[in-house]
Amino acid sequence: DAGVTQSPTHLIKTRGQQVTLRCSPKSGHDTVSWYQQALGQGPQFIFQYYEEEERQRGNFPDRFSGHQFPNYSSELNVNALLLGDSALYLCASSREWRGSSTEAFFGQGTRLTVV
């Protein structure tokens, strides 16, 4: 079992550019959540996808958008990058979230640096 895989592992972009990050969930998982983790902080919830639809969204601007494909993999897109978007972006997969404990498995993350 490959677990949750994310690509790329590291990325450097210029302010104003757009970026796409990718995530393949753990086998058997159908729900993908994205988190942003600034240095020394806890992960901040961006949004969650289930059945190819955005089901929950955190307090992030519309510049952050996503997609889930029929094979449950997911993309996170960020437009008009700002310096403050520099962070570790984590993808977490789980079985369908039903409001009870579903252990979330995290990928190693994509380290995005905006210069």
Next chain:
Amino acid sequence: GQSLEQPSEVTAVEGAIVQINCTYQTSGFYGLSWYQQHDGGAPTFLSYNALDGLEETGRFSSFLSRSDSYGYLLLQELQMKDSASYFCASESGNTPLVFGKGTRLSVIA
């Protein structure tokens, strides 16, 4: 809103016991999870409490008091490899997981 408070840093001696506390303010609260994250690594799930009381998993135990909006993670027989950041995270009907800022545990010889 939702928020969780936990100490920013804790230092403990190898072989000792350490407790990391977490208080939360979460509407529609379902339960409290704990995650471990080594530098440069992914958060990994440690435990989950939905009901009051203690859950034990090997050297790690987690406790929850819903009436006090409080929980803790207890690590026993500390090892050097336990040096990492530990996050409590609340689960609710509004957002699947909301994380605290993390507690950096340093285990010293």
